[in-house]
Amino acid sequence: MLQYILRRVMYLIPTLIAISIVSFVIIQLPPGDYLTTHIASLAQSGMQLQQHEIDMLKREYGLDQPMHMQYLRWLWKALHGNFGLSLEYRLPVSDLIWERLWLTVILSLTTILFNWALAIPIGIYSATHQYTPLDYLFTFVGFVGLGTPNFLLALILMWIAYSSFGFSVGGLFSPSFEEAPWSLAKVVDLIKHLWIPIFILGLSGTAGLIRTMRAQMLDELRKPYVVTARAKGLTESKAIWKYPVRVALNPFVSTVGWALPQLVSGSTIVSVVLSLPTAGPLLLRALQNQDMYLAGSFLMLLSILTVIGTLISDVLLAVLDPRIRFERK
Numbered sequence: 001m002l003q004y005i006l007r008r009v010m011y012l013i014p015t016l017i018a019i020s021i022v023s024f025v026i027i028q029l030p031p032g033d034y035l036t037t038h039i040a041s042l043a044q045s046g047m048q049l050q051q052h053e054i055d056m057l058k059r060e061y062g063l064d065q066p067m068h069m070q071y072l073r074w075l076w077k078a079l080h081g082n083f084g085l086s087l088e089y090r091l092p093v094s095d096l097i098w099e100r101l102w103l104t105v106i107l108s109l110t111t112i113l114f115n116w117a118l119a120i121p122i123g124i125y126s127a128t129h130q131y132t133p134l135d136y137l138f139t140f141v142g143f144v145g146l147g148t149p150n151f152l153l154a155l156i157l158m159w160i161a162y163s164s165f166g167f168s169v170g171g172l173f174s175p176s177f178e179e180a181p182w183s184l185a186k187v188v189d190l191i192k193h194l195w196i197p198i199f200i201l202g203l204s205g206t207a208g209l210i211r212t213m214r215a216q217m218l219d220e221l222r223k224p225y226v227v228t229a230r231a232k233g234l235t236e237s238k239a240i241w242k243y244p245v246r247v248a249l250n251p252f253v254s255t256v257g258w259a260l261p262q263l264v265s266g267s268t269i270v271s272v273v274l275s276l277p278t279a280g281p282l283l284l285r286a287l288q289n290q291d292m293y294l295a296g297s298f299l300m301l302l303s304i305l306t307v308i309g310t311l312i313s314d315v316l317l318a319v320l321d322p323r324i325r326f327e328r329k
Helices: 002-028 034-044 051-061 067-079 093-128 133-147 150-165 184-221 224-231 236-241 244-248 250-254 256-266 268-274 279-288 292-320
Strands: none
Touching (some): 002 067, 067 292, 093 133, 093 184, 093 244, 093 250, 093 279, 093 292, 133 184, 150 268, 184 244, 184 250, 184 268, 224 236, 236 244, 244 250, 250 292, 268 279
């Protein structure tokens, strides 16, 4: 197992280098750059920049160098913890990212735990009580959850909260705590506001995982080893929980690799609707304004989350299911 983990860690280095190159090139593909957009916006407001001013800005932003030199310069600084300067905000990229990324990670992890806490027991119950009224009810709720866009659910919830109760459900903090320093009261306020985005973001994910768990369990319960376990007198709870559930959890573990980056990037519209101070809206604005250092750093961090999550998935799968271990005897 140790050799397997070390081998997978060694694969991470060339993978991350390749991802960084692709990410930086993709940011550069749209015509123009941030400076072109900035000059155009100044022209619309009636300000005209002279050529020497444009050349000075190009040197300041590093846009006067070829793409490969810009990439090497960005990569060298990133290896030393400096992701460059945001072209739009004129602030270090690391400061902009970290103040939002940790809130995003908290929201993502709690949403994943919410998904698993509901999907696993409901999926097991639906499989072991097939075609019962509750199974039909869970199936119906699952289809509704899969068919309802998260941003639409967020809009409906905001309308109901404001029209019926007279308060807004947006944001992760109360107005009095948004700019306040961190304290126990602010953490409690965060927890009070956290359940709404967790419910909205987790609904479709929970619905899909319920269907997955039910299908996996139904497949495992019909296999000969379960029939043999029952024939040898094993209790029904052990016959279900000891082996079929363990094997049916494989899809849950294998999706950890893309669950975190998907929540970061896939919840962008919901974050915009609910005014959440997470990474998604900032990444969207960076892409729209071609803020290449900010957008490239975000894409790189999402890629790192994906690669690390995939490594964790592979290790957990090797521990969970002995059939797919790769260790050499």
